[in-house]
Amino acid sequence: MVCAPVVFGKYVYLRGDDDKGPHQAVDSHQILVRKKGKRSYLLYLIMLPILANMAYVFLAKEKVGAAFIGTILLSLLFMKVFHGKSIKKESVVIMPGFGVQLETHYSRRVVRRFVPIGKILRPVLNECVTPVTCYWSLALIIHGEDELMLVFQELGPPVKMLVPIWKALCAATDAIEKVNTTVADT
Numbered sequence: 173m174v175c176a177p178v179v180f181g182k183y184v185y186l187r188g189d190d191d192k193g194p195h196q197a198v199d200s201h202q203i204l205v206r207k208k209g210k211r212s213y214l215l216y217l218i219m220l221p222i223l224a225n226m227a228y229v230f231l232a233k234e235k236v237g238a239a240f241i242g243t244i245l246l247s248l249l250f251m252k253v254f255h256g257k258s259i260k261k262e263s264v265v266i267m268p269g270f271g272v273q274l275e276t277h278y279s280r281r282v283v284r285r286f287v288p289i290g291k292i293l294r295p296v297l298n299e300c301v302t303p304v305t306c307y308w309s310l311a312l313i314i315h316g317e318d319e320l321m322l323v324f325q326e327l328g329p330p331v332k333m334l335v336p337i338w339k340a341l342c343a344a345t346d347a348i349e350k351v352n353t354t355v356a357d358t
Contacts, residue, residue, distance in 0.1 A: 178333065182206050185333040199344070201337045202263040203329045223247045259326050264337055268344045272312070276325055291315045295323075295341035297334060310334045312341070 178185040184204040223246075258279040265273040271288040293313040298320070300307050308331040311320035323337070 179206075180330050180333060183327070183329050183333060185329070185336075187336065197268050199266040199268075199340050200263060201266075201340065202261055203324065203327055203333060204261040205259055205327065219247075262324050262327050264323055264341075266340055266344045272341065272344070274323055274325075285321075287312060287314065287321065289345060292341075292345050295338055295345065296320070297331070297338050308334055310338055310341075 182205055184206055186202045186204065188200040188202070260277040260279060262277070263275045265275070267273070268289065271286055271290075272292065274285045274287070276283045291314050293315055296311050296313060298309045298311055300309055307328050309328070310323040312323060314321050323341075
């Protein structure tokens with residue numbers, strides 16, 4: 173059963189529980205990126221006159237062929253920069269007896285990572301403070317690793333979407349008694 177989606181800014185949070193069959197313990201959490209829609213088309217329309225002006229400046233010179241190819245390459249570079257990596261969604265699939273599968277869905281490929289449940293020492297919510305901004309991240313403390321493993325590598329969802337995922341990870345890793353004490357603090 174999929175619960176009602178929670179929408180916050182450009183992110184959509186979906187939680188899916190399988191209530192039937194042998195997959196009762198599988199708990200999936202997905203954070204999707206909403207499509208930009210009119211805003212991205214507006215950026216492309218703004219870029220068109222700028223690129224046309226650049227093409228005119230380059231073509232006014234005597235080296236027409238090289239300037240034309242340079243303008244096309246420059247416009248492709250601008251489009252790639254504005255388009256980004258085009259991340260569709262990131263998801264966490266929790267299988268209490270086995271482990272946690274972390275997935276990142278790009279426009280043309282999917283990157284999956286699996287962490288066995290025995291290697292997870294504890295899931296943590298980190299408050300990351302920089303001179304410019306403050307944001308939250310969800311990470312896993314892994315046995316034998318020097319660094320934390322970020323659950324959401326590319327996206328930076330808000331804390332109200334991270335808390336239910338953190339609680340589910342704590343429940344799956346038998347850290348539930350620690351959850352009640354730390355939730356009262358936040």
